[in-house]
Amino acid sequence: MPCPTEDRLNSADQLLLFAEPDWPPDPFDVRVRAEGLYVGCADLYLDARLKVDRCFISHAHTDHACAAHGVTVCTSATARFMRLRLRSGEFDVHPFGRPFPWGDARLTLHPAGHVLGSAQLLVEYGGQRLVYTGDIKLGPSLTCERAKVVPCDVLICESTFGLEKFRFPPVAQARRQIAHLAGELLAADRVPVFLGYSLGRGPELAAILAQAGFEVMVEESIGQHLRVYRELGWFDWPVRPLDPRKARGRVVVTPAGPAAAAIARQVTGAELVYVSGWAMLAGYGRRFGADHAVCLSDHADFDDLLRLAGRTGARKVYVTHGYTRPLRDSLAARGIPSRILNVGAPRRRARSP
Ligand SMILES: [Zn+2]
Known part of the structure; x- marks a missing residue:
């Protein structure tokens, strides 16, 4: 007789399955379905990959907001x-x-401090608290709300950078490095072209550079998102639409990919700058055609993930996305029971800048 899949088990079965000394039972009925992560007690999906009736969307990046759900x-x-x-x-x-x-x-x-509007979800049920982080960053940002540590019994935590080698430099240091590099390139009569997607890092880079006193040009899709940022009161710096003929003496911010490639062709002296947590991996920026790389992430690094799990007071932690196994083992070594929720690879853009 075939083994029952997790989906076919009812809540009572789940409680029995997880009734182990290091894994106390809970009332939430968290499981992975084909559509994505699911919380049975609320009949609610979390960042579902396929279209569902009811879904919590943590933020609008396309690897989390994949489909137009019923609600x-x-x-x-x-x-x-x-x-x-x-x-x-x-x-x-x-x-x-x-x-x-x-x-x-x-x-x-x-x-959640990841991008503007990014949210964690707290589910209270049966006298207990479950928190789903979505993508999260604990450090400061110029263009979004700062993350809050939410006390809970059960934590579902992302682990994009859940490997010990990912310890990021302080945000203030990264901002200084970005401004210094822009100044150096302009002084050498080059055109700095910073890479960041339309929601999150692109607006953040535009803010860092404009605040540092540079004249900033933004690619069209970033400009489209910045209109929402301005309307919501999160962007008040002067930037102008990209005009490749007038880029000399200015700093450009654009998503990577075709838009950046076109700018590199059209703008004489363009030098691409890759900005991401993945910049800690030697040579990673060259995958995006970049000449320079700066480590500034919109995700928590390894230390912040451990800090977050500890400060929530969670009795058990599910880890999902990214370096799940190393993070699970690191949490276990610190006495925090942890298990992996394997929801599969995001559909798009897992590591783009
Ligand atoms: Zn994201």
């Missing part, structure tokens, strides 16, 4: 960004820190 629970900023590319689907929008009923559960969104 999407998210922040108003995330809904605004998703509407830029998805025309259908209903949004159930909630502000940070305000609980609302959801079936027999109670839900609250809290800032």
